[in-house]
Amino acid sequence: MFEIKNIDEYEILTLDAVEDYNRKDYNKALKKFLSLEKANPNNIKIHEVLAFTYIHLNKLDKAKEQYKICKELFIKQHPHIKFAERSFEDLVGEAGEKQKAEREYNKIMRARKSEKILASFDIPSKLAILYMSEGKYDKAEKILKDFRKKVFAAMENEKKKEEKVA
Numbered sequence: 001m002f003e004i005k006n007i008d009e010y011e012i013l014t015l016d017a018v019e020d021y022n023r024k025d026y027n028k029a030l031k032k033f034l035s036l037e038k039a040n041p042n043n044i045k046i047h048e049v050l051a052f053t054y055i056h057l058n059k060l061d062k063a064k065e066q067y068k069i070c071k072e073l074f075i076k077q078h079p080h081i082k083f084a085e086r087s088f089e090d091l092v093g094e095a096g097e098k099q100k101a102e103r104e105y106n107k108i109m110r111a112r113k114s115e116k117i118l119a120s121f122d123i124p125s126k127l128a129i130l131y132m133s134e135g136k137y138d139k140a141e142k143i144l145k146d147f148r149k150k151v152f153a154a155m156e157n158e159k160k161k162e163e164k165v166a
Contacts, residue, residue: 002035010039021049024122026056044073058125060132101127105143109150 017032047070054063124147131140
């Protein structure tokens with residue numbers, strides 16, 4: 001956790017956290033967003049971003065908790081505005097559309113070129129999150145295990161190619 005002493009530090013840490021998030025370094029971003037939450041627990045946006053960060057880290061219980069806090073704060077701070085009701089599944093859906101992710105995942109699993117497989121870690125993760133949001137944990141686990149096997153096979157093929165060249 002980062003200790004925030006003043007508004008300037010808060011603003012700098014916010015920019016750093018957003019930058020980490022955009023680079024998909026969700027673990028680093030999470031630590032910074034948690035410090036921002038501690039410094040300002042009534043910041044709706046921090047709770048919303050924490051929900052998305054937890055989704056990306058496959059921590060759906062924590063994501064649900066942050067979404068609930070976000071919703072409660074919004075209703076409390078803006079009683080005159082109707083909160084746009086979304087289910088938690090809708091929120092997870094924003095992390096990626098299932099059909100598109102399934103098509104991309106299937107392309108990856110059919111791919112023969114190692115570079116395409118090794119550059120595709122986000123798609124299986126996103127698809128697994130979408131299945132978990134539907135309670136299909138076995139399917140999510142299978143996707144991740146099958147992709148892992150494919151990655152190891154691709155890495156082994158790359159190693160063999162390098163040995164032939166040397």
